[in-house]
Amino acid sequence: MLQLTPQSRVFLAREAADFRRGIDGLAALCRQRLSEDPMGGAIFVFRNRRGTSLKLLCYDGQGFWLCQKRLSQGRLNWWPSTPAASHRLSARELQILLWNGNPDEAGMADDWRGVA
Numbered sequence: 791m792l793q794l795t796p797q798s799r800v801f802l803a804r805e806a807a808d809f810r811r812g813i814d815g816l817a818a819l820c821r822q823r824l825s826e827d828p829m830g831g832a833i834f835v836f837r838n839r840r841g842t843s844l845k846l847l848c849y850d851g852q853g854f855w856l857c858q859k860r861l862s863q864g865r866l867n868w869w870p871s872t873p874a875a876s877h878r879l880s881a882r883e884l885q886i887l888l889w890n891g892n893p894d895e896a897g898m899a900d901d902w903r904g905v906a
């Protein structure tokens with residue numbers, strides 16, 4: 791089971807991915823385009839060209855999880871336009887994105903950090 795915690799590392803691939811790719815193809819995208827290790831425990835988020843579907847790739851120590859969400863109507867309301875290949879998200883921003891929301895407009899408080 792995938793578990794999202796505040797400590798989860800989430801990387802969003804800015805460019806659209808070919809959704810005919812499976813686990814091996816998306817893991818190769820993680821290595822080549824995002825310069826990240828797909829077996830490092832992070833969650834990788836990809837979208838299709840039309841913006842109607844998301845795929846999440848995660849390695850849990852025993853194997854890969856590949857999850858897909860296809861919207862029943864419309865397209866994704868938000869996707870980052872940063873020049874970098876990937877965009878970091880917090881776990882709560884990913885939850886908003888999965889509900890087709892805009893994390894930038896959610897009005898969330900900053901993550902709490904303890905004082906040293």
